[in-house]
Amino acid sequence: MTEKHPRKRAAFEPLAAPVAHDPAMRRPAATVAGGVLVLLRAAAGIVWGLTVAFELPPWVQAVAGAADGSGAEPTLTLSDLGLSAGVFFGILGVITVIQAVFGILLLRGSNVARVLVMLVSTVSIVSAFVGWWELGQEITVGTTLVTVSLDILVLLALSSRDAAAYARRNERR
Numbered sequence: 322m323t324e325k326h327p328r329k330r331a332a333f334e335p336l337a338a339p340v341a342h343d344p345a346m347r348r349p350a351a352t353v354a355g356g357v358l359v360l361l362r363a364a365a366g367i368v369w370g371l372t373v374a375f376e377l378p379p380w381v382q383a384v385a386g387a388a389d390g391s392g393a394e395p396t397l398t399l400s401d402l403g404l405s406a407g408v409f410f411g412i413l414g415v416i417t418v419i420q421a422v423f424g425i426l427l428l429r430g431s432n433v434a435r436v437l438v439m440l441v442s443t444v445s446i447v448s449a450f451v452g453w454w455e456l457g458q459e460i461t462v463g464t465t466l467v468t469v470s471l472d473i474l475v476l477l478a479l480s481s482r483d484a485a486a487y488a489r490r491n492e493r494r
Contacts, residue, residue: 349483363420432488
């Protein structure tokens, strides 16, 4: 007696039909998620900058140490970076404004912003990996864990078919 095998499913998605020109297309959840995650990444950068510039209260240091499992206090300060507070906050402000602008552009459906954000997220993830692999840098809550996790989520959201279709909805084919 021969057994019937179930039909196997392909390990890849079939090619999708090109998206038709549709300026009235509704904003998909993936685009909203990607834009909000970029805005959250900007907010996380501000919080990180404040932890570097100012000494944290003891209870926050205890929570940060418990969250990354080390029990140690975060140690990065402005003197470690070799920057004055003005220069540090100036650089942080420019980066935050750029991220906020890109988050808003993503929500408005800019394909250029979508591609650039995915490229920057990829570079950020790769640089964190190289730092861990080659330089022995730890990936903890106090260092790059939050930004790497947000970058991964941004890549997942913005690389979806729905996000790409929304960003390219005004292109004529």
